[in-house]
Amino acid sequence: MKKPWKQDLKAVPFLLPFFIAYFTFTILPIFKGLEMSLYDWNLVGKLDFVGLANYTEMVMDNRFWRTLGNTTLFVILTTPTMVILALVLALLANLNTKLKTFFRSSFFLPSILSVSVISFLAIFMLQPYNGFINNIIQSFGIEAEPFWMADPVLAWVSIVVVTLWWTVGFNMILFLASLQDIPEALYEASEIDGATRWEQFKYITLPQLTPISKVILLLQVLASYKVFAQILLITGGGPGGATRPLIQYIYEAGFTQNNLGYAATMSYALFFILLILSIIQLRYQRSEEN
Amino acid sequence: MSNSKLLLRNRDPYRGLKVAIGVLVSILFIVPIIWMLFVSIKPNGFATSNPLDWFAPPFTIANYIDLIWNSMILQWVLNSFIVGILTTVITLIITSLAAFAISQMKFRFKRFIFIFFLLGLMIPGEATIIPLYEIVKAMNMIDTYEGLILPMVASPIGVIILKSFFDGVPKEVVESARIDGCSYFKLYYKIVLPLAKPALAAIGIFTFIGSWNNFLWPYLSILSETLYTLPVGLPVFNSAYSQAYVLPMTANAIASLPVIVAFLLFEKQIVKGISFTGIKG
Numbered sequence: 001m002k003k004p005w006k007q008d009l010k011a012v013p014f015l016l017p018f019f020i021a022y023f024t025f026t027i028l029p030i031f032k033g034l035e036m037s038l039y040d041w042n043l044v045g046k047l048d049f050v051g052l053a054n055y056t057e058m059v060m061d062n063r064f065w066r067t068l069g070n071t072t073l074f075v076i077l078t079t080p081t082m083v084i085l086a087l088v089l090a091l092l093a094n095l096n097t098k099l100k101t102f103f104r105s106s107f108f109l110p111s112i113l114s115v116s117v118i119s120f121l122a123i124f125m126l127q128p129y130n131g132f133i134n135n136i137i138q139s140f141g142i143e144a145e146p147f148w149m150a151d152p153v154l155a156w157v158s159i160v161v162v163t164l165w166w167t168v169g170f171n172m173i174l175f176l177a178s179l180q181d182i183p184e185a186l187y188e189a190s191e192i193d194g195a196t197r198w199e200q201f202k203y204i205t206l207p208q209l210t211p212i213s214k215v216i217l218l219l220q221v222l223a224s225y226k227v228f229a230q231i232l233l234i235t236g237g238g239p240g241g242a243t244r245p246l247i248q249y250i251y252e253a254g255f256t257q258n259n260l261g262y263a264a265t266m267s268y269a270l271f272f273i274l275l276i277l278s279i280i281q282l283r284y285q286r287s288e289e290n
Numbered sequence: 291m292s293n294s295k296l297l298l299r300n301r302d303p304y305r306g307l308k309v310a311i312g313v314l315v316s317i318l319f320i321v322p323i324i325w326m327l328f329v330s331i332k333p334n335g336f337a338t339s340n341p342l343d344w345f346a347p348p349f350t351i352a353n354y355i356d357l358i359w360n361s362m363i364l365q366w367v368l369n370s371f372i373v374g375i376l377t378t379v380i381t382l383i384i385t386s387l388a389a390f391a392i393s394q395m396k397f398r399f400k401r402f403i404f405i406f407f408l409l410g411l412m413i414p415g416e417a418t419i420i421p422l423y424e425i426v427k428a429m430n431m432i433d434t435y436e437g438l439i440l441p442m443v444a445s446p447i448g449v450i451i452l453k454s455f456f457d458g459v460p461k462e463v464v465e466s467a468r469i470d471g472c473s474y475f476k477l478y479y480k481i482v483l484p485l486a487k488p489a490l491a492a493i494g495i496f497t498f499i500g501s502w503n504n505f506l507w508p509y510l511s512i513l514s515e516t517l518y519t520l521p522v523g524l525p526v527f528n529s530a531y532s533q534a535y536v537l538p539m540t541a542n543a544i545a546s547l548p549v550i551v552a553f554l555l556f557e558k559q560i561v562k563g564i565s566f567t568g569i570k571g
Contacts (some may be wrong), residue, residue: 008398010474014391018384022444026410032421032464095305099312105557106316109323112549115501116524117542119437122533123528132325135341163320168566177565196300202380226416229505233525246418247506252421255510266419271417277413283374 033264033271041261043254054265064266066241067249074245075224075229077160082220083213085168086150090175091204104176108169119233122162123149152242153234163230167223171216178212179205211288218281225274246270326546329539330354336536353540361368362515363541366523367548373438373508373519376499380443380464381497382490389452390478394464404453410446416506425509433513442501448493455489456482502549520545 037054040047057062094106108119126131126148137144148158186204195203227249231237237244246266254263302308315529324345324570332350338344368407391397392404397510415422422441433436439570459482467477505521512518524545530539553560 004398007396010401011391011395011397014387014395014474016447018388018407018444021384021440022407022410023447024425024444025441026413026415026418026444028425029418029421030413032425035417036421036424089315092308092315095308095312097309098304099316100308103312103316104561105554106319108557109550109553112499112503112553113323113546114521114524114549115505115520116528117326117546120524120528120538120542121326124539125322125325130337130339132344135339139341140338148495150532165322173561173564206471222414224295226414227501228416230510250420251510254423260420260424265415267420272413274417275412276415278414282411 030271033267036073036261036264037268039261041264042258043260050261054262057262058265058269059190062267063241063249064246067244067246068269070243071225071227071245071247073156074159074219074227077156078163078224079220080216081164082158082168082171083217085164086171086175086216087209087213088146089168089172090179092177093172093176094207107172109202110166110168113166116233117163118166119230122158122230122234125156125158128169149235152239155243159231159234162234166230171220174212174216175209178209182208195199213286215288218277219283222277225277226266307561314366323546323550326539326542329535330543334536335534337534341559353537354544357471357537357544361527361541362518362519362523363527363544366518366520367544369435369517369549370404370502370521370545373435374498375500376435377439377442378494378497380439381445381448382494384443385445385448386452386483386486386490387478387491389449389456390482392449393453393456394459394477394482395474407446407449410444411450419506419510422507426511432511433517435517437511438508438517440520441507442504445493445497448497451489451493452486455486456506459485488559488562491556495552495560496563499549499552 019244038049038051040050089103089107093100093107095103126134128145128147131148133148135146139145146154148154182205186208187200190200190204226247227245228251231243231245232248235243237248247270250263250266250270253266254260296535299503321489328344329352330353332353333350334353392400392407426432426437429437431440431526433453462482464477467481472480503521504519508519508522511520515523515526525543
């Protein structure tokens, strides 16, 4: 009988490379962030211990609440629209036609493009005077020259539409996979009972899709709370900060205003929001799987 | 095709309408991408107020040649490839090694270690990026390839997927190899890894696309223009043009063509990969 520690030692070379990278770049930042949030800390390094001053500053900071509000507005605007659009697209891509692969590819293609590409596509297409979209509107005889980025409502519409177009494909695939998992026998049996297509959709398809819908909903809330790059690139957070998300404010506090301690503090707030959401999500997903 | 399916299909009076809507929506989805590709082959300085003019000749590849010779784009493409490939290879190696140990070896605290790795699923990278910057800075890796790559390689979801794949390797195969005196490393390399090719391919494709498109971390950690990846370099390049589209769209097309080609080649694996991970990235 070998000594158990000798057996344990054999696993070390297999586990160590992952463990080192995981510990250094995933786990350690959580503790480092806590330390930073308790200090006056700039780009050069650690200055004075300030206790909870960064936290009290955050609670009193209107810009923190405003940008958190903007991020939350983005979550509210994109989540339901995303789930519904993803379902509609999945139903289209599940139609019994030779075009179904073309549908699926088209809906998914934007998802593989870089955020920088889709953002500048949006900027150039939405440009006033010679932008593709305004020219199309005018070619229908409508005399309008919308300034998409200058008006808060239009800016939000642009960001939401671009985000839906860019990311809906992923959720569509999740719906599509569940649609294809629904047993054909359910439809056959209901057919014999004389159900209409609408009744089949309402009483078979939708209930069968409920679990994946909830997973998609939660994943979407989680993903939307992390919004940053497309807003930074498309509107820069404007007009007048109307679309500026929390992560942009964190970035600016840290790297423009040279206050990494405060940036780390606000990151902690975001961390806890996301942590709670992902615990809910993982719990839910696990209970569905069992 | 079964009779019942035929019956269902024939009963839908709106099928034609639905297919037509599908075609229309598909076109709406790809028009911006097609537009980008057409703009990139228009003569430099071309402008029009008629949207259809973009899709009509004259065409030229002069912009591509211009950008390849006179801009940093090619360097950024190269950087994105180097970072993408190294990130993918290192991710596959370290996650498969860890997954192998957890799936096939016996050691103490195994359950604890696995749960510890699982915790990573709940840690959002966006919320730890400020301290991550300080850690990478302390390691003198800001503004280097290593600093771009190493923080991105410890993928807990990769370990989970590979572990469940390795769990499915038949026990008899593993045991008979062990009895024949096969070392753990040989077992990993010669037997278990080849059987997990589909999972490795899915994780590899996702890691590469994720790295190719990663924005936030390179945006923070890279300062020199020569080390920019495409997502960071493109906005710098594009911002220099406000009204003229042609050159920036060529740059966007150069950034997109490799992933579009990869998508068309690996579409099946990508679609399968999504439905079997169920989690982004």
